[in-house]
Amino acid sequence: MVKQMNYGSDYKYIPVTSIGSGTGIGVLPDLFSYTTQIVNIYLVGDPKTRDFVLVDAGMPNSAKEIISVIESFFGKNCYPKAIILTHGHFDHIGAVIELVKRWDIPVYAHELEMPFLTGEISYPKPDPTVEGGMVAKMSSMFPNKPINLGKNVNPLPSNGSVPHMPEFKWIHTPGHTPGHVSLFREKDRVLIAGDAFVTVKQEYLYRVLTQKHEISGPPRYLTSDWKSAKESIIKLAALNPTIAVTGHGSPMYGELLTKSLEKLVENFDEIAKPAYGRYV
Structure with a gap:
């Protein structure tokens, strides 16, 4: 099952971090x-039964750290039933091959994301010219070549269900990537948004380093379809989530989340969409 996997030719460690690195939160x-x-990565499941999944797979070279965190939370030699990818950008699949090799578990992603995960198509190049700060300017060094997970990656079920996450549904939220998905649980309206929107302005180094808590659109330097990005945020805001966890930044809750999403929808062009850049 674990044969024929390789990262893209530009795969490498990225020397950038934040004050939140190494921090875990029981949401x-x-x-x-x-x-x-x-x-952020997410562990979804019951620590008592040790039945859980991993959502996204961190930065390059983070496999040992992820394994250690999982074993400290769920117990020695525990591992997830599957890895669910919100999308395939380098900072969300950075340890996936090592983890699949270690655990021999399946990976799931939206069918439109599959070509980027099976070695067929590269993502659009990061845009260092986009409006933003130092992280945006650094983005030309970020990997964008496709990885190849071979037969280890599978398309998410077409009925909206999420394998091994029985109460969650996946929602297609393109814009940041063609096959980006978010995960939603109706009973408590918890949302795993991925990078459809984030809670830190990811383009600005100081805000990334300090993790200043504020809602923003998807990371500008890797978003190529702003029309779809806005439609995806409108779709997620209509769910009226009570808790949102995002790919970058800390969780957002309750009234602050509701008002922040309303503000983001109403002022998308000012808050999220860059004034200039390759994909605007």
């Missing part, structure tokens, strides 16, 4: 967030 009894450098 809910069955939802744990952990930050590797500048990006």
Whole structure:
């Protein structure tokens, strides 16, 4: 099962981090967030039964750290039933090959994301000219070549269900990537948004380093379809989530989340969409 996997030719460690790196947050009894450098991974499941999944796979070279966190939270030699990818950008698949090799588990992603995960198509190049700060200017060094997970990656079920996450549904939220998905649980309206929107302005180094808490659109330097990005945020705001965890930044709750999403929808062009850049 684990044969024929390789990262893209530009895969490498990225020397950027934040004050949140190495921090874990118990968002809910069955939802744990952990930050590797500048990006979040999520463990979804019951620590008592040790039945859980991993959502996204961190930064390059973070496999040992992720394994250690999982074993400290769920127990020695525990591992997830599957890895669910919100999308395939380098900071969300950075340890996926090592983890699949170690655990021999399946990976799931939207069918439109599959070509980027099976070695067929590169993502659009990061845009260092986009409006933003130092992280945006650094983005030309970020990997964008496709990885190849071979037969280890599978398309998410077309009925909206999420394997091994029985109460969640996946929602297609393109814009940041063609096959980006967010995950939503109706009973408590918890949202795993991925990079459809984030809670830190990811383009600005100081805000990334300090993790200043504020809602923003998807990271500008890797977003190529702003029309779809706005439509995806409108779709997620209509769900009226009570808790949102995002690919970058800390969780957002309750009234602050509701008002922040309303503001983001109403002022998308000012808050999220850059004034200039390659894909605007």
